[in-house]
Amino acid sequence: MNFFYTLNAKKLKQLSLILIISFFTAVFLYSGSLSILPVFSTEDGPKAIYKGEKGIALTFNVGWGDEKAEPILEELEKQDVDSATFFLSGAWAERHPELVEKIVKKGYEIGSLGYAYSDYSEMEEKEIRKDILKAQDVFQKLNIKDIKLLRVPTGHFDKKTLAVADKIGLTVVHWSVNSQDWRNPGVDEIIKNTSSSKKGDIILLHASDSAKQTKEALPSIIKELKGKGEFVTVSELIANGDTKTTLIP
Template identity: 35%
Template sequence: MIVIVNKKALKGIILIMVIILIIVTSIVINHNKNHTSVTTTYVLNKPIEQGNEKSNYIAFACNVDWGNEVIPDILEILEERNIKITFFVTGRWVKAYPQLFETIVKAGHEIGSHGYQHLDYSKLSLEHNKKQIKDAEIVIMQHIETKPTLFAPPSGAYNQYTLMAAEELGYKTILWSIDTIDWRQGSTKDIIVKRVMEKPDHKGGIILMHPMPETAKAIPILIDELQSKNLQVGRVSDVIGD
């Protein structure tokens, strides 16, 4: 009788252990699936820093959240040279200065999103990232017919959620390969030109700039220098193949 009870107890213990093993295995498998999914999304959303290195284009990417007094000068220079570039604008700036934004649009320049506010997107949740990008899109779309597909996070700051949010909303995340650092104190036109021209890889490059007075002075020089290297100055879409 005692032996029979022990065997039943042993079977019960084995059954419980099997059930526990199945549950633990299921949890591990689901965890790995979720982890793989997130990791894959992150890889797919890798930001674009450089375009096609075989391209004869180099892109000017001008991030706009301020600098209203300089934008007309930049537009005039670009018009004289018959050059179209990419302006990444924040939603709050477009809302505050719709007429100036429409001037950029009417000049035929490419429009990208810079988010709604100039925040540190690397500290935002998925939903907050999506809200910033979507809110900017709503304001921008009041002035253009085609939805922008390029998104440049302010200060180049992003996290995994930023990348996921951008892709879910139909955007490619854009950074840069050459930084003018034109916002830094003491950045004269000559220094800005030097920072750009001393870089070795110009083909397919993306030059980050802002509407600063010295930048406006540097642009004609940069255009001449880059064209002398048989490069065409253009939009971000020109270097990434869109």
């Protein structure tokens, strides 16, 4: 009889150990899945938007170059895309006022990419503020007075960046779908990278000269996505429904 109780106790301890290990493994995996979400916010403070509710937002970063932006504008017009958001660096806009004017005339939205395309995560708050405000001055001089959106250069940011942008009155916009077009992986790969997009997604594309294959990929991207939802600007996407964020670790 004692042997029976000893055996049962041993099995019970083993079962308890297995349950404890399983619990902590589940917690670890869940926590890990949270840590890879693609945007950040402070718990009670300013937030960065990476996804909306209705519509699909095509967004184009333009940081430098003289050749790729205009052909992409022409391709969007050819494909009857009336809504898109262009995040422009102040330095690029300063050198290309005629293209900035063309973006505005075509009815596309303009957001800020800062001025000098610097990594904000490696800068002090006062430096971040100076770079953002320098870009805002450029846009003011180009008669663009209603910029409310900021995409952080390089995509790297933290709590201090969110705080600075919030004080200036800007909403930080990240993305939920990354085309990886700046890597020039091939037209088919860029199309594949955006093919899973759906309503509410903010898609990252580029119109800088480093992105050499974006224009060629656009017709197929647009054809694929037109069947999934209406193209909207980021501001329209934000206004149309709930937006999604997650916490900075």
